[in-house]
Amino acid sequence: MKRFNHLLHLLIVIILVVFQSCSTKPVDDDKSSAHVLWYDKPATYFEESLVLGNGKMGASVFGGVESDKIYLNDITLWSxxxxxxxxxxxxxxxxxxxxxxxxxxxxxxxxxLNHHLMGKYSQSYAPLGTLFLEFQHSENVENYHRELDINKAVSSTSYVLDGVNYKREYFVSYPDQIMVVKLSADTKDALNFSVKFDSQLRFSTSADENVLKVEGYAPYQAMPNYHAGDEEPIKFDENRGTHFSTYMKVESNGGNSLYTDSVLTVSGATEAVLYVSIATSFNGFDKDPAKEGLDNKAIAQRQLMEAGKKEFAEIEEAHINDYSSLMKRVHLDLGETTAPELPTDERLKRYFSGAEDKNLEVLYFQYGRYLLVASSRTEGVPANLQGLWNPHLQPPWSSNYTMNINVEENYWMAETGNLSEMHRPLLSFIGNVAKTGAVTAKTFYGVDKGWASCHNSDIWAMSNPVGGFGEGDPVWACWNMSGPWLSTHLWEHYQFTQDVDFLKNQGYPLMKGAAEFCLNWMVEDKHGNLITSPSTSPENLYITDEGYRGATLYGGTADLAMIRECFLQTIQATKVLDVDADFRKEMENALAKMYPYQIGEKGNLQEWYYDWEDADPKHRHQSHLFGLHPGNHITPGKTPKLAEACRTTLEIKGDETTGWSKGWRTNLWARLLDGNRAYKMYRELLSYVDPSGTDTQYSQGGGTYPNLFDAHPPFQIDGNFGGSAGVIEMLLQSHQNRIDLLPALPDAWPEGSVSGICARGGYEISMDWSEGELNNVTVLAKAGGSTKLVCQGKEQEIDLEKGETVTMEW
Incomplete structure (x- = not known):
């Protein structure tokens, strides 16, 4: 029945596409369709809202007519x-x-026995509250339009009612740390509205000198949404937990403003500018936010007053300059498109039917970059499972840092996508996790050197295995290899920036700590090979030859793949810094003794020590392929048999999977140099998903909601970031001091150009191609050095000074 309904829905979409294609003019590929999301009706669901953020404060704008709803978040507001x-x-x-x-x-x-190696659950990312803009309007409007320009990070809503043109503009400024909403009407005295606030948290409101003030606090405990049996899953105490302040003030042109203890009202105005300032008491992962917290009231007041000293145009210009300077670093053009100009949700449905829309593909890629800028600019607080935007008191999987793929996938394109600064919140977070992780290594695993971290974390940098002290399932609770995985991000940052000071002072000490744990955690198997024991493979189960379905084993392939990559990178770091020769030798000796990869009877890369069956052969995780991506010690050129085994594994798994997993598989197929299969996964990542069905549905696969949020389902932002990273992997790969240009170019992109994407070694690449072949390439050396360019059987050595650029025809 589900399949019949799906086919019926697809048939309806195709009929609509044919009708719309006949009645709508095509647009040129240089128009706004590559950087603007727009809709002809207000949002009903969160997954239809347009999101804004400055890396700390987030807003989800619905654009309603009678009542405009704006969900507010602060990335430092957690239980x-x-x-x-x-x-x-x-x-x-x-x-x-x-x-x-x-x-x-x-x-x-x-x-x-593995149940004994469990600790507490993570805490949850909290929704701050909802701002309501109430209007004396009916829904009977004309020319309704709402949009988000991701180059400017400005959203707008406009419509005509009774002959009056109404418009709202919204943005969240990083330079001024303020949210601004400008409301206007083209008829004098026609603007009448009120501002109200509500929250699922504890809060109170008051008016003070023409400022509407909200004071509140988050729970000191919020159990995961999947945890059953709690009489009181959410616990509040005014003297505990993180406190927040939300202050609002309006400046109007004409009319009157009235502040009561809970409502701000504007009447008879032509134009009004609403300023919203947010602050929390969070003062670091190791500080009690109630007793040692920041003065959230003073911070919120200062931000509001400083913004009030400036003209709206000045604040907006600074905001747009800040955002566009980051977004416009990278330009992507995939050639001419014949797609009609439609609202973004209709474009997505049309694309889902199989139609061409190259600018939608570009928009999705750039939207991923936009979301990273919007959600990752706070030291020590990286983008979480939902980035910055969460309306739920008990969000899916606590909207935490899930470290067996998800938080890492968030940052795969930070460096390649020329947003290296946005990587820093994760890099500094790793330093926090390492501090608690040194205790986790000792108390959970008996290892006195280095640090360990596991499946979940939160703003408090917890590193312990979760599971509620034994009530969880080892299949997800007992994995302990996120330390070596996270450490690879430190080396990646160095490779792209060539920042030796960063490597020496921040990166290498943490890499060494992760490697030390692995060296002391591994034991010998009965053949003298080094393995991990106990081991699990993230969220997957095996079936032994005797038929037992289990999670705990020894020598899981994923563990060993991550340790290999960690050792290989840490060895390189010791050579760059010319330090720790003896420790380097330890890692080299361990690499030589580690249990080697195994290829099963089916030609697949074994996930388990033995050639056991998977309980779910099409499982969404593919952690044992880590060496292919995000690692790079498995490649078609240097390890062809292992690469082919990875290909066979992916064939067995099939293509139907969840959103973030489609993002990962896009990258895996690109690393296998199969551009057409990578592109297939990218297209499927943009499958339209109805926003009303947001429950966890692994079997139905992932896709994209109307606002281009990734549908796991439900919403998880990692698929957006993984998809954007996959586009770059199709166009550029860089390993072992070589840069491969167009290594996995799909047939669907025979012509195009890209500028500003980055390669390891500190290079920025721009190039264009036609008929599937590279025309020319420009290389900018940010650090200086020599490398090799490779494309379509041709190689070219280059040697550049820092800041030098070379352009060559191919």
Whole structure:
């Protein structure tokens, strides 16, 4: 029945597309369709809203007529308090028992014992509240239009009612740390509205000297949405948790403004500018936000007053200059398009039917870059599962930092997409996790050197395995390899920036700590190979030859892949810095002893130590392919048999999967140099998903909501970021001191151009191509050095000074 409904929906979409194509003029590819989302009706669901952000404050704008709703977020507003890393101080004593059970091949006992290696759940990212703009309008309007220009990070809503043109403009400024809403009417005294605030958190409102003030606080505990049986999953205490302030003030042209203790009212105006200032008491992952917190009231007041000293035009110009300077670093053109000019949701439905829309592909790519700028500019607080935008008190998976793929996928295109500054919140967060992780390594795993981190984290930089002290399932709760995975981001940042000071002072010490844990965690198998024990493969189950379905094993391929990549990169870092020769030798010796990759009877890369069956052969995770991507020690050129085994694994898994997984598979196929398969995954990532069906539905696969948010489903932002990263992987790859140009160019993109994308070694690349072949390339050396350009069988050595540019025909 589900399949019939899906086919019926697809048939209706195709009929609509044919009708619209006949009645709508095509647009040129240089028009706004590549950088503007627009709609002809207000949003009903969160997944239809237009999102804004300055890396700290977030807003989701619905654009209603009678009532305009704006969800507000602050990336530092979470439930909870600093984590106690010593929560399970004797957990490590069970490690020998688990290893003994595994040595005896008693996997059922190992699974049971693994429950002892669990700690508390993460805390949750909280919704700050909702701003309501109430108007004395009917819904009977004409020429309704709402849009978001991602080059400017400005959203707008406009319509005509009773002959009056109404318009609203919204943006969230990074330079001024303020949200601004400008409301206007083209008829004198026609603007009448009120401003109200509501929240799922505890709060109170008051009016003070023409400022509407909201004071509130988040819970000190919020259990995950999937955790059943809690009588009181959300716990509030005014003397605990993070406090927040939201201050609002309006400046109007004409008319009157009235402030009561809960409502701000403007009447008889022609134009009004609303300023919204937000601050929280969060003062770092290790500071009690109630007792050692920042003065959120003073910060909110200062931001509001400083903005009030400036003209609207000055604030807007500074905001647009800030955003456009980041967004316009990269330009992508995929050639001419015949797609008609339609609202973005209709474009998405049309594309879902199989129609061409190259500018939608460009828009989705650039939207990923936009979302990263909007959600990742706060030190130590990276973009979470939903980036910056969350309306739920118990959001899906706590909207936390899920570190077995998701938070890392958020940052795959930070460097390649020329947004290196946006990588810093994650890099500084890793330093926080390493501090609690040193305790986790000792108390959960009995390792006295280095640091460990696991499946989940939060703003308090928790690093322990989750699972509620034994009630969870080892298949997701007991994985402990996010340390080596996270450490690869430190090396990536160095490779793209060539910032030796960063590597020496911040990157390498953390990389070394992750490597030290791995060196001391691995043990020998019965053949003398180094393995991890116990091990799990993220969220997947095996079936032994005897038929047991389990999670706990030894020598999981994903573990060893991540450790290999960590060691290889840390070895390179020691050479760059000329330090720790003895430690380098330890890693080199360990690499030589590690249990090698195995190719199964089906030709697949084995996920398990033995050639066992997967409980779910089409499972969304493909963690054991880490060496292919995001790692790079498996390549078609240097390890062709392993690369082919990765290809076979992906064929077995198939293409139907969740949103973030489609993003990952886009990158994996690009690394296999199969541009057409990568493009297929990218197209499927843009499959239209109805916003009203936001429950977790792994079996139905992922896609894209009307506002271009990734549908896991429900909404997870990692698919957006993974998709954007995949576009660059199709156009540019750079490893082992070589830059491959158009390595996985799909047939669907025979002509185009790109500028501003980045390669390892500190290079910025611009190029254009036609008929599937490269025409010319320009290379800017940000750091200086030599490298090799490779494309379509031709190689070219280049040697550039810092700041030097070379252009060559190909």
């Amino acid at each position: 909870g308090e600093p984590v106690d890393p010593y929560m399970n101080p004797e957990a490590y004593k069970y490690v020998p028992e688990i290893r003994e059970a595994l040595a005896n091949e008693d996997y059922e006992l190992a699974d049971k």
